[in-house]
Amino acid sequence: MRQTGSGNRWLDVSLVCLVAGAWLQLLPLPESVLTTISPETRTVIEAVRLVARDTTLTSVSVEPRSTVWAAGVLTANVLLFWSVCALFQRGDMRWSVRVIAWLGIVFATLGLAQAASGSGAVYWWWAPFGEGAEPFGTFINRNHFATWVIMATPACVGYAIARLYVSATDDPTHHWTARLVSVFDGRALFLLFAGILMTVALLVTLSRSGLLGLTAATVFVVLVGSRQIDRRRRRWLGAYVTAAAIIVVAFADTDALVQRFNQTVATSSGRIAIWRETLPLIEDFWATGTGAGTYQTAMLVYQESDRVVYFNQAHNHYLQIVAEGGLLLSIPAAVALLSFLRLARRRVMSDRTAVFWIRIGAAGGLVAVMVQNLWETGLRMPANAALAAVLAALVVHAPRHQSHRDEQPAVKIPLPSTGAASRLTALRLGRIPPLCPLVAPCTGRTRR
Numbered sequence: 001m002r003q004t005g006s007g008n009r010w011l012d013v014s015l016v017c018l019v020a021g022a023w024l025q026l027l028p029l030p031e032s033v034l035t036t037i038s039p040e041t042r043t044v045i046e047a048v049r050l051v052a053r054d055t056t057l058t059s060v061s062v063e064p065r066s067t068v069w070a071a072g073v074l075t076a077n078v079l080l081f082w083s084v085c086a087l088f089q090r091g092d093m094r095w096s097v098r099v100i101a102w103l104g105i106v107f108a109t110l111g112l113a114q115a116a117s118g119s120g121a122v123y124w125w126w127a128p129f130g131e132g133a134e135p136f137g138t139f140i141n142r143n144h145f146a147t148w149v150i151m152a153t154p155a156c157v158g159y160a161i162a163r164l165y166v167s168a169t170d171d172p173t174h175h176w177t178a179r180l181v182s183v184f185d186g187r188a189l190f191l192l193f194a195g196i197l198m199t200v201a202l203l204v205t206l207s208r209s210g211l212l213g214l215t216a217a218t219v220f221v222v223l224v225g226s227r228q229i230d231r232r233r234r235r236w237l238g239a240y241v242t243a244a245a246i247i248v249v250a251f252a253d254t255d256a257l258v259q260r261f262n263q264t265v266a267t268s269s270g271r272i273a274i275w276r277e278t279l280p281l282i283e284d285f286w287a288t289g290t291g292a293g294t295y296q297t298a299m300l301v302y303q304e305s306d307r308v309v310y311f312n313q314a315h316n317h318y319l320q321i322v323a324e325g326g327l328l329l330s331i332p333a334a335v336a337l338l339s340f341l342r343l344a345r346r347r348v349m350s351d352r353t354a355v356f357w358i359r360i361g362a363a364g365g366l367v368a369v370m371v372q373n374l375w376e377t378g379l380r381m382p383a384n385a386a387l388a389a390v391l392a393a394l395v396v397h398a399p400r401h402q403s404h405r406d407e408q409p410a411v412k413i414p415l416p417s418t419g420a421a422s423r424l425t426a427l428r429l430g431r432i433p434p435l436c437p438l439v440a441p442c443t444g445r446t447r448r
Helices: 009-024 031-037 041-049 064-090 094-117 142-167 176-182 186-205 208-228 231-251 254-262 264-284 295-302 317-350 355-372 382-396 420-428
Strands: none
Touching: 009 064, 009 317, 031 041, 041 295, 064 382, 094 142, 094 186, 094 355, 094 382, 142 186, 142 208, 142 355, 142 382, 186 208, 208 355, 264 295, 264 317, 295 317, 317 355, 317 382, 355 382
């Protein structure tokens, strides 16, 4: 029987409550009720709109239009998550990673071309209003481009590892040329190329939060994945990783990166000031928040620092959720996160197929963005939120029902090790992990 939603009741219910809470922030309330649950809402509205106090019905959101947009994006991405979970359960999920890889190549190429030309305009035409982080490629803010890349890169690398895991062979009975050819899987090379290109683009952006996030993803994938790989395949994967690292470092501007990280301490005072001035906002709107998507409006009143710089984001996604949502959104968001982590652990640890690596890669992308969210709020961008929803579905989707034939372990067919034809046949019919849906239909045989 096919499941609905994510397959986890706590996760699905908490997501429903999260979406409902965002729309409830738009519910018009009488003056007496509004004063009781959110007494400072009226004060902020009057200060921002420059209007006198009235007794009309008012929502808890200090900027309803922004909340409508934020609630709409949230609703769309929750529906996307559920839809993709159902789609992956019904059919193959590999196509989604290939689409992500192609998009990553396009985005990275545009960004690198723009950076090489020295143009600060998006598509060499449109210049963003106001000051802030420079645009990169199709993104107005280079840190938001970094958010997309640090999620996409581990997903592509995870799929590439899955391909290599089932194709690489180190059998001493095979000629060394057969063992070498076995690791040159065309699709794996394409996925690794996409990952390398996106990493090079990330280095060009000089996004510190993005680099820290990608580092966290790398550590996560290595720690979790190393337990599931044998020694002979570890050699080939190590060679690939080393080659990729050499290529990436060759294109990196190390002097600019060092200078950028040296500025971290000097510029950290700005973020600390933002976080400090967000705390009074949280204290006044602890129950219902200011409304999803309204942080920048509320900070027009609560910002106490020099107004030369406008605080339009909290530079900490977790802090911004608490400020905009209060307990109304923070509680279901926390429950959803904990439920997702629990379900993800169960899905990953129970997967004995090569899809394990796709799940790990997608999980690595989510780990990267969770780390980056300590300094940025890149998931506010609809494109980034949509990618996060797809990766979440890749991690926790229920595996397809395996037939009795598919549940039989694959066996290796003994072949002679001499002769070019024998080596090629040995390569095609090498050992394949049990239940591997990636190559078993075309390159392996199972017991009948």
